[in-house]
Amino acid sequence: MSSPEHVASAVSDPRLVEERRAGILDAAVRLFAEHGYYVTTIQQIARASGVSIGLIYQYFGDKDDILFLSLRRVLDRYETEIPARLEGVGHPVDRLCTAVWAYCAIVDELRQAAVLTYRSTGSLRADRRALIQQAELRTNRLLEGCVRDCVEGGFMRPIDEFLLVYQLVMFCHAWALKHWAMRERFDLAGYVSGGIALLVEPFLTARGRSALAALRRRSRDFSAAPAGAAAV
Amino acid sequence: MSSPEHVASAVSDPRLVEERRAGILDAAVRLFAEHGYYVTTIQQIARASGVSIGLIYQYFGDKDDILFLSLRRVLDRYETEIPARLEGVGHPVDRLCTAVWAYCAIVDELRQAAVLTYRSTGSLRADRRALIQQAELRTNRLLEGCVRDCVEGGFMRPIDEFLLVYQLVMFCHAWALKHWAMRERFDLAGYVSGGIALLVEPFLTARGRSALAALRRRSRDFSAAPAGAAAV
């Protein structure tokens, strides 16, 4: 009941809880992302999700609960969609590049919500902040697995996997965080290509490089970025 | 009065304005960094800076002014201290590495304030947000100059300078943003070394690499990071 990851609801039917919370959180994520946590009022969330103020408090204990589940909802997207997009992808280099692509694509879709995780995680109660951080690390570990497979398959030279992956993650997040600067220079595909050229390619072995080249031949998504920036 | 970068004061003596604002902003940056912008009250800032509430409104128009100048004060540190630390450093590779070092060192010193720029830039009025972003780009350009000198001197292969530099900058910021994760694995020196190994070394030419090697011999600050993470 008081465990940090649990959010109590006054409503018992779990189907209804799921449904209502989804609707309310959709509105909340959008509003928090657009205006920030503190500026967004419960009244606005109620109006935007088409329910009454009182109902929100039947499904969430307080505003902190809403923020927590909003942020978890964003991180859950990373954690579930990246593996989903990796399904059926076999070659380690392919898997790593696909994971980066997927991460950036999700960030692109959720752009403001991705920024929200940076803006508002600090507004969370400390115990819950830790849960959000752990969720980020879990997603990082997905990528670390991809990197390790590359190294173990002889496609990448040994490297500090943790640091490389976090740098890849920062790269993906930067598409949202620095979008105001990036959008003038890159489209999403160009950005991802640039990232792979910067943070994957240099660490590949000869075998790894030829795998990447094959990949690029098959899909324009991983086409080599030109030396200069790709125009939008 | 309506120009976005100007913050009006009711006090005319510019010397006094400078002095008072400095004291108030010191307190504000500290409080904003620690508790966040919205949670910090003007009353707290007044108390922490030893002046009255009324006086704050003699030197700042409103709370947004205080946030704006607080953030500018953080970005000013980057913009002025990095060049200062580059003074007397001649070799392009040395300059680049020193710049990264300097950036990380400042971030380390201002850790929570560096996070503040991510948390609270979005709370700024839009026109001022743009000014903060421009200040970030100006600092980036300092690093871009270092990279360009490396490339033009034949120490680094041609590369998307903008993207590399922004990635370097994200790396520096990540020392603050992800400090909860990094502090268990790195101390500052180890972190910087890892960053140089990840984001500088791979792009160096043979000549660049030997310059870096010489640098490492002279200073342990740039010592090669081991393949695994450097323990704290």
Next chain:
Amino acid sequence: MSSPEHVASAVSDPRLVEERRAGILDAAVRLFAEHGYYVTTIQQIARASGVSIGLIYQYFGDKDDILFLSLRRVLDRYETEIPARLEGVGHPVDRLCTAVWAYCAIVDELRQAAVLTYRSTGSLRADRRALIQQAELRTNRLLEGCVRDCVEGGFMRPIDEFLLVYQLVMFCHAWALKHWAMRERFDLAGYVSGGIALLVEPFLTARGRSALAALRRRSRDFSAAPAGAAAV
């Protein structure tokens, strides 16, 4: 519907109304007594009585109805149990002392509920407040009858019966109202003895006093209180 003593129910079966109301009021009296009327919520009453919120509104018009019937339930205890305990008691002095004993014993049993009548009668709609006051007066009149019989039987000297009885009633209520002070000095028996010594004995005639003495010989309940307080 608009008569003050009537509480309408949407349910027609009078047997069911009686039964359901009893269960709900048991819970309500307990909760009101423990936490107060305004702090207790309908939700809590529903939970404590094992019915749904909706059902409560089938048997009571609003929260004021529940308070009214809760208070009436407490006063009904006085009004029905005191005569019950007097049954078979013949001697006027005995009857008066027994009535005081009974009143205090009921108050002791309902302690918090007795306090509730002081706390919350004022929260009642004015017309219903008057009904509660009349119920109190009816119980007073029971005692007045006992006093009158004492006087008319020559056991007690003439006295302002109304005032004496109200003072006796205040004494009984004080066992609940001032229990925080009394419990350190008296147990229930000692308290009642003290009350009789204070508010009955002084007004007895010689015949009355010998009747009281006989009473005390038969039952330790009416044993003379020592000059000092009886220890618990």
Next chain:
Amino acid sequence: MSSPEHVASAVSDPRLVEERRAGILDAAVRLFAEHGYYVTTIQQIARASGVSIGLIYQYFGDKDDILFLSLRRVLDRYETEIPARLEGVGHPVDRLCTAVWAYCAIVDELRQAAVLTYRSTGSLRADRRALIQQAELRTNRLLEGCVRDCVEGGFMRPIDEFLLVYQLVMFCHAWALKHWAMRERFDLAGYVSGGIALLVEPFLTARGRSALAALRRRSRDFSAAPAGAAAV
């Protein structure tokens, strides 16, 4: 700072705190007494005392603070005015009767506020409830001193002083608590006389009775109540 009896104020000038609090508490006592604690809103108190809502929170921490000081204000009246009215009164019997008179007179003046102490002490935080109870006991002790002097002077037979005094106090409070019943039968003077006949006179020795008789000759306030109730 967190001691239960202390109420913090954001305003430093003690003169101003005294003045403002007095005005706000005057309104609060009146409103609480008339409508009850929970029904009275801060907004109403603000309006009635001619200040803004915000200002109230500069002088009181929360609504509980206001209730606490409101109740203390009532009990303070007892504690300071009864000794004031005893000044210059020498004879123990005179002092006791005067104290009862004074208590009833204050209750009469504060009638609704006196009821408030019964209605709302239970709404107080527990630690403060204890402080209010202690204040009541302090006033009781004033009366206990009067009784003791009577006994020690040989004007009253030995008796449980604590219980007698509490009964006297209940009598005084009953003038407010049961005013709806008493006002039809007594005026204040008749009520006090009845109380002295009931709770003082029976315990007097022969010397005490002659002192009371002398007192009655000098002042109509203590005139013997007729056997029947005094008409209003």
Next chain:
DNA sequence: AATGAATGAGTGTTCATTCAT
């Protein structure tokens, strides 16, 4: 007859901002 999800007016409280001194 019985449920409990849904409503929204109303509450205590906060805090940026003003202004008389």
Next chain:
DNA sequence: TATGAATGAACACTCATTCAT
């Protein structure tokens, strides 16, 4: 120039009551 008392709009949150099922 400097103070801090004063303001009141705005907020998170509660809870008596309703009503579709």
